[in-house]
Structures are given as C-alpha cells and as structure tokens.
Amino acid sequence: ARRFQRYPGCPVLPQTRPMIPAPALLTSADGTFTLTTSSGVTAPPELADPVARFVEDVELDGGLALTGSAGITVELAPVDDVPPAAGLRADGDEGADERYGLEVAATGVRVWGPTPEGVHRGLTSLRQLISAHLQDGAAVLPAARIVDGPRFAWRGLSLDVVRTFHTPDEVRRVIDMLALYKLNVLHLHLTDDQGWRVEVPSRPALTDVAAKGALGDRPGGYYTRDELAELVAYAAERYVTVVPEIDMPGHTSAVFTAYPELAPAELRTIELGNGTSIPLNALEPGRPETWTFVEDVLDAVIPQFPQSAYVHIGGDETWGMSDEDHVTFVEKAAGLVRDRGKKVVGWQEIARATLGSEDVVQFWLDLDIDKMGENPDAPTPPEELLPVLADALRKAKYDAPKALEQGAKLIVSPVTWLYFDRPHADTSTDAEQDKARERLGLEFYGAASIEHGVSWDPVDSLPGIESADQIAGVEAAIWCETITGPEDLELLLLPRLPGAAEKAWSHHTDTNWPEYATRLAQQSPAWRNRSWTWLQSVEVDWI
Numbered sequence: 001a002r003r004f005q006r007y008p009g010c011p012v013l014p015q016t017r018p019m020i021p022a023p024a025l026l027t028s029a030d031g032t033f034t035l036t037t038s039s040g041v042t043a044p045p046e047l048a049d050p051v052a053r054f055v056e057d058v059e060l061d062g063g064l065a066l067t068g069s070a071g072i073t074v075e076l077a078p079v080d081d082v083p084p085a086a087g088l089r090a091d092g093d094e095g096a097d098e099r100y101g102l103e104v105a106a107t108g109v110r111v112w113g114p115t116p117e118g119v120h121r122g123l124t125s126l127r128q129l130i131s132a133h134l135q136d137g138a139a140v141l142p143a144a145r146i147v148d149g150p151r152f153a154w155r156g157l158s159l160d161v162v163r164t165f166h167t168p169d170e171v172r173r174v175i176d177m178l179a180l181y182k183l184n185v186l187h188l189h190l191t192d193d194q195g196w197r198v199e200v201p202s203r204p205a206l207t208d209v210a211a212k213g214a215l216g217d218r219p220g221g222y223y224t225r226d227e228l229a230e231l232v233a234y235a236a237e238r239y240v241t242v243v244p245e246i247d248m249p250g251h252t253s254a255v256f257t258a259y260p261e262l263a264p265a266e267l268r269t270i271e272l273g274n275g276t277s278i279p280l281n282a283l284e285p286g287r288p289e290t291w292t293f294v295e296d297v298l299d300a301v302i303p304q305f306p307q308s309a310y311v312h313i314g315g316d317e318t319w320g321m322s323d324e325d326h327v328t329f330v331e332k333a334a335g336l337v338r339d340r341g342k343k344v345v346g347w348q349e350i351a352r353a354t355l356g357s358e359d360v361v362q363f364w365l366d367l368d369i370d371k372m373g374e375n376p377d378a379p380t381p382p383e384e385l386l387p388v389l390a391d392a393l394r395k396a397k398y399d400a401p402k403a404l405e406q407g408a409k410l411i412v413s414p415v416t417w418l419y420f421d422r423p424h425a426d427t428s429t430d431a432e433q434d435k436a437r438e439r440l441g442l443e444f445y446g447a448a449s450i451e452h453g454v455s456w457d458p459v460d461s462l463p464g465i466e467s468a469d470q471i472a473g474v475e476a477a478i479w480c481e482t483i484t485g486p487e488d489l490e491l492l493l494l495p496r497l498p499g500a501a502e503k504a505w506s507h508h509t510d511t512n513w514p515e516y517a518t519r520l521a522q523q524s525p526a527w528r529n530r531s532w533t534w535l536q537s538v539e540v541d542w543i
C-alpha cells in the first residue's frame, strides 16, 4: 500500500517518549529535570487559562500539585519547523495554530507556541510526560527537545447520545479523554429513531415525548439549554469544539412519535428478528410542514453551539426513500444551514446531492458485502435486509469520488478503522471485564484488535483520496446499540481512542505496534487516577 510520505525533514523517530500521539520532532539530550510540589509555572497573563487548566489536570492525572512558581516557563513564540495542519477546523478559525515546542533541560522545562491553543497542546504533552514519570511525588523528566504540530486540523469523535443517553457528567469524562489525546472535535449525534436530545422551544413535544425514548427500555433524557451551554464551554476550555448533528431525513422515528403529522402515511420497518427493527420512514421533502419543522429545529439548535462553524445534517441510511427525494431533501436542508451562516457536514450519502466546495462529507461505509458473511459469530440478517444492504453498499462506493469531484473535503471515519462499536478482539486480563467485552460491539462488523486500530493510514483508507489535502480530518465514531452505560462506553473508547488520535495528529504514519504498545501502556497511571475504565488488553503490558 502507498504510504503517507513524511514532510521533508521529518525523521524517523530515533527514540520515543510516553506520549500519544507521537510528536513530529524529538531530540533526546543528556540529563533530567525533576518536578515536585514546589515546582510551578511562570507565564504571561494571556496564557493564564491554559496554564490553570494544566495545573488542575496534572493534579487529576497523578496527584502532583504544582504549588510553586518556577521550573516550567511557558510563552508565546512561533513554531515553524513542522508544517501547518492539513484539513479544516470545526470552529472555522483559519488563523488557528496548534503547533508547539517543549524542551526539558537540566535547568528547567520550557513550553512555547504561537497561540494559546498551541501552548495548550504543548502543556498536554507535558501532562503525559509527568504522569508517566511520576514516582513518590516527583516527576524525573529526561531531557529532550520536542517540536510538534497536528497532521490534520479536524480530529474528532462522533458520540451517539441517543441509543443510550449519556449524562452531562459522562460526556464531560469523554471530553477529558479527547483533550488528553489532542482531539479537538466532539460530534454529538443528538437525534435518531429512538430519541431526541436537544431543546426546541417551538416544538415542545420533542423534549416532552421524543426525548423520553432510548434503545429498548433504557432511560431517555435530553440536555437542557443550560446543560448544553456548560458542556460547550467545558469543551471550549479544553480547545474542543462541539459540533451538533440533527440526523435527517432518515433516522427520524422519534420525531414522528412527537409530531405524527410529519410522518409518512404508511410506516414501514424491517424486522431484525431479535426484537429490534430498522425503520424505513423519512421526512418527506415534498411537504411544506417538513420544512417548517426543519427550520424550527435549526433556529433553536444552531445558537446552542456557538463555537461550531458546522451543522451536521446526517443524511445516512434513507433506505425507505427514493434517491430523488433523498437528494432533494439534502440540497434543501444544506441550503437552510448555509442561510444561517453555518457550513454543512453530513454522512457520505449526501455526496449524491449537488454540494458546494465548503461542504464536508463524512465517509464511513467501507464495508464489503461479500466479506460481511465471513464473520461466523454474526447473526444472519433477515432475507428482507439483504437486497437493501447490497444496494446501500453498491451506491456507497461512489460517494467519496463524487464528493471529491465536487470539491468537497472528506472526514475519514471508515467502519473498518474508526468504528469503536466493533467488538474487541483482544481479551482482557480481568475476568469480569472480559465477560462484559463479549456483549459489547456489533457482531456483524467482526472483532478488531487494538493493534488493528493503528495499522492503517487516513490517506490510504478510501477510494479516490490521492493526498492529505482532500481530507478535512479524521473522526472516530461510537454508536451505542450495545452500550448500556458509562462503563460500557469507556470500555469501547479506551484504549482505542489514543490510536485514533495517533492517526489524526501524528506525522509518523507507519506506527510500529510494539513501540506504540509501550507508549499506550504508559497511559494507564493517568487513566487509573481518573477512574476511567479501559479494556486491559492482554496484548499490552499495562503499568
């Protein structure tokens, strides 16, 4: 397979540090510098926020309270020995720059970057070094000079909060994980067949009725405007942008329970035979009331996500709808988003519509129908579903090339590499956990190992991509059909999430598994201190 070429001057890493993602440039030096509770940070006032965040996080990661004022110097200074990121920023801030430098010398630690955000990323690297080297209240850091910056500007996680409702506190834990791995987008999948999670004051039944649902008999819920404001601010403090998804025209069964007048005359589903079914109905583009509804929703939701330059309109799996209606719907919905000053992102199926060059298409369907039958553990799909799936996968092959032809950029989220709702192939050293593992993840995808998660490259992963410039970014996705609560969620997120970050950020694309596994093992002290659950894979020597 063709491999991403390092930019000129980016060497093969001669040695590593307990950091994920791996930094672009790293030079070891002789000596060490020791941080203790009497150490602290010297910084100009404009960096007070990232520094305060760092001090708080260092304590949460490992219990080291930096109560002094010297040892770490932080400043604004340019970084240009690594190239700027490719791709698009979810907050639309074209002037943003996440590059940073980090130097550990015998005389002290220095972190610098051209912007507070760059400095924040550098301090995040320092957090990882401290927690991996912390022993008896002191972090003995080996001397090194690091210069680093992201390969892609949009590095995210799509989180399904519908099939299982995750409370604001649970979402904050996920944001903490994203921040530790320099991921900067939380894509919230707020609506689906089973529920609705956001307030629309002009449409009270969405929260009074639709929000009560979740998959099966799980509890429903929604985020109030205040809760969302707090979540968005919590994320922003960690330089994470929250992008809202309103999934339409399909995946709208919950809307139809709240507003039956929007439902098509005939409701159709495919029974899966295990008590669940796939609804085939969608919002109909030919009816004026559909568009009043969509406008009501956009007008209420957009202001709740001020940092996001984008609105995700879904567009996936409209299996009960004609291609023509799908295209009509997508084009009109995209126009309404643009009219409101936001850019459009949607699942790959939107590439079948006429798009603008500012639109972003999220590619996911890299499945091969012939291979899907190869997983012996997978349930046999009902007869009725087979032609529907075959048709969906056949059309999906053209989506990425169509998007690129139209000048749109792609977010890379292939099921094969970035769907975290695949079962874990690695067993756990913990028997209880291993039992939970057996029920987690959708079986028809087949199980994937942690090693698998780092053995690919975004540029090589989809048809039609020739260079990193065609990619907006890299986003993992976690769907929650098999996830019943926060422990399940964390067990599928960790330790996969750092692997997605490695692919999205690092310029070192040919990940070497034993070397990566060593860095991964060194993450566990911070996870333990933060009481995050992770799959204790037998393939990794956790410390």
Ligand code: TNX
Residues within 6 Å of the ligand: 316, 317, 347, 364, 419, 421, 442, 479, 480, 481
């Ligand atoms: C497909 S990915 C879906 C979701 C499911 C997911 C399960 C996408 C855009 N749609 O509705 O939850 O598969 O992995």
